[in-house]
Amino acid sequence: MRRPAGAGAAAGTRGGGSAAADAAPLEVADRVVAMAHDDEQLEAYVVRSTDTQVRVHGGEVEQLAVASSVGVGVRVVRDGRQGFASCGTVDPDAVAEAVAEARDNAAHGEPDEAAGLPEPDGVEPPALDLWHPGYAEVPLDDKVALALELERAVVGADRRITGVESCDYEDWRTEVAVCSTTGVRRSARETGGELVAWSLAGDGDDLQSGFGFSFGRSFDDLDVEAAARDAVERAVRMLGATKPPSARTTVVLDPWVTAQLLGVVAGMLAGDEVVKGRSPFAGRVGEEVASPRVTLVEDPTDPRHWGASPVDAEGRATRRVPLVTAGVLEGFVHSTWTARRMGAEPTGSAVRAGHASTPVAGCRAVSLVPGDADPARLVAGVDDGVLVHDVSGLHSGVNPVSGDLSTGAEGRRIRGGEPAEPLREFTIASTLPRLLRDVVAVGSDLTWLPAGAAGVTLVVADVTVSGA
Template sequence: MISEDTLLTLLDLALSEGGDFAEVYYESSEINRVLMQDTRVKSCSYGNTIGAGVRVIKGEQIGYGCASSVELEPLKRAALTAARIAKDGKRFSPQDLHRSVIPTPPMIERPSGEVPASEKTDFVKRVDRSARDVDARIKDVDISYYDQTRHFIIANSEGVLAEDGVVYTTLRVRTLAIDGQKRHPGLSGCSGHRGWELFDDSPPETLGRESADMAIRMLDAREAPAGPMPVIIGKGNAVIIHEAVGHGLEADIVQKGRSVYGDKLGEVIASPLVTIVDDPTRPFKGGSIRVDDEGTLAQSTLLVENGVLQGFLYDRITAQRAGTASTGNGRRQSSEFYPIPRMTNTCFLEGDDDPEEILSETARGFYVKKIGGGQVNPASGDFVFEVLEGWLVENGRLLYPLREASLIGNGLEILQNIDRVGNDFGFDRQGGFCGKGQLVPVGFGQPTIRVKKMTIGGTKK
């Protein structure tokens, strides 16, 4: 733990060379991991870290120092290191600290860090058995479990003092089905800022079976056709919105001139059916926070409203540069990093269409049941995404699964070509970590949507 007196001492040292602003971020973290492969628990580990980072801002320059300790001398060295970004400027003194009022946290029924390791290993073994029991053709099952309990304090030279704690839990199941020369993976999982009760809605038998069922279904998939066609993206599959749209709305990327959306504020960039928000206030999701890693209270930020680009995601320094206020999106992986603008829960809001009617009114197209990873160029908006499970649509129904398919397109073009939006909004239960030089947990959700034309990358000639 770190005292308020120590925080003020560090802030005073950090401003000693003439910095405009100083901040101390203290964090203690406990992490548990379980990895299971080849029917055996390969590892079961625990680790804890404690430390603090000190940031000084002088104009648009950033000085940063950190220490893996809460002893005063290492922390002082970190503060003096950060202070060196400023030289011979007017010295400011930090203001008295005033504790921020943070919303009451949602109830964590059973913190995952308090669950015995033996119970966790038994749990992943049940997941493994349930996957293998689906079909003898399930040959590989890889399961990774992770939980983190994090407590942090932020104090800055403007008098902000914010403190919070979070519990994050996640599990991933990847299976591989093999039948002769045919093979296909399956994937399932769940995550969120919840304790062990996360698995009340996702019991081990469900997680294992879902992954295995996908792998078995896709063994008999046919080659995917290549070329443009209508594409229906099932609810929850919002990683494409997160990657192809959301990153381009993070203010640091915009201000570096690397976003296709950078000069389009206030312009129509999408179909009028499209409204997108970044909303960390939705509880229990991967990106759910009450206060960001700069001490700014969390808020829902409107990004696109009825097709019009309304805003970007700011941390303190990008907001200062733009002459606006932070949106509460300053996030960091740990005290070793200073914060940068990051998404939280990216949400494509629901529309009025019945998802069954969206399918039944599509004469021919491609249905995305499960999307995988991909690559995006924020400067152009161009992307390629793997489809883990896709189906051919004929006469308004799912005909048969298609293998080795990908989605190829451009974020702006896709947004403009959305012609149906379902009323069935849902989050991707898996969530995940987003990488941008540092990892933070995120969430994303959307209803069923239809894009009237998108290019399918397939192998069928």
């Protein structure tokens, strides 16, 4: 995959790096805040994480890494000007350097009336069950054994499976703290684990791949069978796929695909894009922007969401934010700055890419309110259409400003309400605003995924399929 430089970082590992990762993040943040000068606001954001990564191949451990890391981000606001600096350690000299740099950087920004750190707003963070202390006690051997078991389950499931491209186990314990001179002092922590297999299926010259995963907050949540079943099915069902003819048709989106598109829509509802006039939804609150079947909610207080968190990246309590209700735009997600700029209520929706990034408004846990029909019934209702199992190139073919949408896709033809032959090497195209209006049905199969959005089967009319 390739993107233009500077167009946003690729996904990376969590946190920064340090051996002196023993001090609790809240204590570290307190120490940083104590370095503030009287005439400035200062915020410290500290992330500490311990990760285990296991990759197996051919019945052996290929890679194994166990590492702790810690990172500190410092934001200074003075006279309405903001500066930022970060370091991947809690070494006192490095932290002092970061504070001095953030201060110096603030002197070079331009003033803004809405600048300034949040003050405590009295909203208490919800109690969420995201930290399972028992996870730390799981022996490394058990983790390795689980990854090996997944590989065996994938390879042995079907004679057409020719191998596994990668088979990974990963877990993490992450603790975050935000403290500021304006009185914010919050922390949050979570455990999590994930199993992922990328499988390969072959038949003659035909080679296809698929993936399967399982994730959870505790080791016992990880389901080898479910991950293996998905990995095998997703690869094998693509064997013999052909390119469909170009047509305008009804598409049925797999929950995995819906979640990715919702991620893009969520980005268009972020305060920063709205304030700066880069969102097609700016100025449209109260208007009908989607099919009446569409009700979209951001809710990090629901612990079933991968992105669930009691506090946001500025230390505010998170809350449930209705975005679209029965097709009508209700509002946007805000950081402290975007709320001030728009004269809106803060929504506790500041997010950061890591300790080295400043907070911006963003969604972390969006989902559609599910409908009544299960996926089989939805497919049965489509006489002729395309079932979309996966999409690619969202970063290159979707423009959240113009709303143009065009992605690579693979899936199956739907004939007479039944899934038929597999299809590949085609694109689906529309515009995002149109796609939202063309939603014909939302499935009942709300699916939790390791992503910022939950999935659900979605039926969309009048989408252009480009193929042969």
